[in-house]
Amino acid sequence: MNDTSIELLLVEDEDDFRETCARWMERKGHRVTAVSNGAEALGLCESRSFQVAVFDMNMPGMSGIELLQRVQQAGFDMEVIILTGQGTIESAVSAMKMGACDYLTKPCSLGDLEHHCMLARTRGELRRENVQLKAVISRSRPKLPLVGESGSMRAVARMIEKVAPTDRPVLVQGASGTGKEVVAREIQQRSPLRDKPFVTINCAALPEQLVESELFGHQKGSFTGATAEKPGLFEIADGGTLFIDEIGELPLTLQPKLLRVLEDGSMRRIGSAKERMVHVRIIAATNRDLAAEVEKGNFREDLFYRINVLPLQLPLLSEREGDIDRLIEHYLPKPWIVEPDVRAVLNQYPWPGNIRQLINVIQRATILAEGTRITINDLPPEIVNSVRNDLTLRSTRTVVDQPGELKGLGTNTFQANPLPANTTSTRTTASTASPDGGAATLDDIAKAHVLDVLASENGNKARAARRLGIHRRKLYRLLERFQESDVVEDSRDESNV
Numbered sequence: 001m002n003d004t005s006i007e008l009l010l011v012e013d014e015d016d017f018r019e020t021c022a023r024w025m026e027r028k029g030h031r032v033t034a035v036s037n038g039a040e041a042l043g044l045c046e047s048r049s050f051q052v053a054v055f056d057m058n059m060p061g062m063s064g065i066e067l068l069q070r071v072q073q074a075g076f077d078m079e080v081i082i083l084t085g086q087g088t089i090e091s092a093v094s095a096m097k098m099g100a101c102d103y104l105t106k107p108c109s110l111g112d113l114e115h116h117c118m119l120a121r122t123r124g125e126l127r128r129e130n131v132q133l134k135a136v137i138s139r140s141r142p143k144l145p146l147v148g149e150s151g152s153m154r155a156v157a158r159m160i161e162k163v164a165p166t167d168r169p170v171l172v173q174g175a176s177g178t179g180k181e182v183v184a185r186e187i188q189q190r191s192p193l194r195d196k197p198f199v200t201i202n203c204a205a206l207p208e209q210l211v212e213s214e215l216f217g218h219q220k221g222s223f224t225g226a227t228a229e230k231p232g233l234f235e236i237a238d239g240g241t242l243f244i245d246e247i248g249e250l251p252l253t254l255q256p257k258l259l260r261v262l263e264d265g266s267m268r269r270i271g272s273a274k275e276r277m278v279h280v281r282i283i284a285a286t287n288r289d290l291a292a293e294v295e296k297g298n299f300r301e302d303l304f305y306r307i308n309v310l311p312l313q314l315p316l317l318s319e320r321e322g323d324i325d326r327l328i329e330h331y332l333p334k335p336w337i338v339e340p341d342v343r344a345v346l347n348q349y350p351w352p353g354n355i356r357q358l359i360n361v362i363q364r365a366t367i368l369a370e371g372t373r374i375t376i377n378d379l380p381p382e383i384v385n386s387v388r389n390d391l392t393l394r395s396t397r398t399v400v401d402q403p404g405e406l407k408g409l410g411t412n413t414f415q416a417n418p419l420p421a422n423t424t425s426t427r428t429t430a431s432t433a434s435p436d437g438g439a440a441t442l443d444d445i446a447k448a449h450v451l452d453v454l455a456s457e458n459g460n461k462a463r464a465a466r467r468l469g470i471h472r473r474k475l476y477r478l479l480e481r482f483q484e485s486d487v488v489e490d491s492r493d494e495s496n497v
């Protein structure tokens with residue numbers, strides 16, 4: 001068989017026509033199986049696969065339509081062409097509504113028959129390719145876990161269930177690191193659009209001039225650097241969901257354009273007069289108080305009302321009772337363990353940087369610790385000190401016999417015995433070892449340092465970027481890179497299961 005040949009099933013009760021067609025198609029290099037009735041055809045389909053099938057409409061016993069129905073019920077994957085006489089075109093049309101891909105009226109030329117079979121084969125290939133690509137995309141899309149059984153997270157889960165089935169905009173609000181993107185993805189996964197595109201843009205991570213071209217696309221030559229035509233994310237997400245992260249950072253000049261597409265689905269690429277229509281579900285997120293931004297004149301009131309149709313407020317990590325332990329279990333790689341006093345500190349700390357900060361602290365500790373046990377010395381000292389300073393002395397068994405080291409905390413009570421002001425972590429990043437015991441790479445050390453600074457700034461990225469001496473957007477890119485490498489590691493873990 002060559003690349004253009006078709007695996008064809010021909011079902012026709014007129015012997016002459018069937019044999020002529022079969023001979024002609026075989027001479028053209030196709031593999032033809034020709035039978036005279038539906039029952040025989042169904043039997044063959046059980047044991048063999050065909051790319052294209054041609055069914056005569058009028059056959060004694062089982063008609064072409066009935067055969068089509070049976071083929072579909074059985075789930076045989078092939079493209080079906082219906083052959084019909086002049087008087088039965090209407091029923092051929094209804095056969096197409098039932099899933100036939102084409103019809104031909106008899107008498108037809110053999111050249112036409114082959115041409116239609118080739119088109120059907122291409123259609124089948126495209127259909128299968130589409131299914132495969134969707135599967136590949138959904139596999140490569142990171143699965144973000146939504147861990148949480150606390151009362152406040154159960155309320156969030158109930159809200160997600162309510163908002164997911166509609167196509168109305170959702171505004172996810174919450175402090176940095178509370179999981180706004182995770183929730184956005186969960187909504188999309190539970191919506192009827194789960195198999196459609198999920199496209200994201202972070203308005204804070206892009207230079208202002210780029211946000212418009214990313215969202216709406218541009219024509220070639222519409223500005224310096226626009227060397228080719230480019231569709232915007234609205235067009236790419238058409239039929240699916242667009243997640244606009246940090247919408248509070250959307251430049252005021254762009255807000256009317258977003259409002260318009262939300263109102264009537266119309267938009268124009270930069271530099272183009274052509275109006276395009278898109279149908280996109282918007283999920284927006286912000287860690288700002290958008291109502292206050294409206295008051296200050298930084299955010300358009302009409303746009304605020306448009307996106308604030310279904311508001312969803314995420315609780316702080318400190319408001320999720322019991323979830324810290326669940327998150328530790330989830331994010332701690334196997335076979336790592338945390339000592340009980342570490343668990344106590346992590347449960348007492350207020351986590352201003354929320355889940356992102358907790359994950360960073362766990363990751364940092366697995367880089368700094370020796371072996372696979374996290375001790376109090378592997379936590380950032382400012383976290384340990386902050387908890388110490390906050391707690392009342394209540395433990396009876398606590399012994400603090402060395403500065404910077406806590407012992408005997410077998411229960412979750414914690415001895416607050418302030419460390420000397422100059423106490424720092426007992427290890428420095430310069431002497432780190434990787435979790436597998438080898439030398440830490442430069443990337444590991446850079447990552448630990450960035451996460452450290454971010455944690456010590458309580459998750460505040462603007463302040464952390466200032467302290468690191470880099471632009472905030474650069475910090476965003478670094479964090480995204482760390483997250484991507486974590487996703488790769490996660491998926492490796494999963495593939496080992």
Ligand SMILES: Nc1ncnc2c1ncn2[C@@H]1O[C@H](COP(=O)(O)OP(=O)(O)OP(=O)(O)O)[C@@H](O)[C@H]1O
Nearest residue numbers: 145146147148176177178179180181182287355356
């Ligand atoms: N409920 C959760 N269960 C498990 N992991 C979570 C949960 N919520 C958030 N995370 C993780 O915490 C990190 C931060 O989450 P996410 O990016 O969704 O937060 P965010 O609120 O969008 O933060 P920012 O406002 O800073 O962009 C991610 O690594 C995410 O996978």
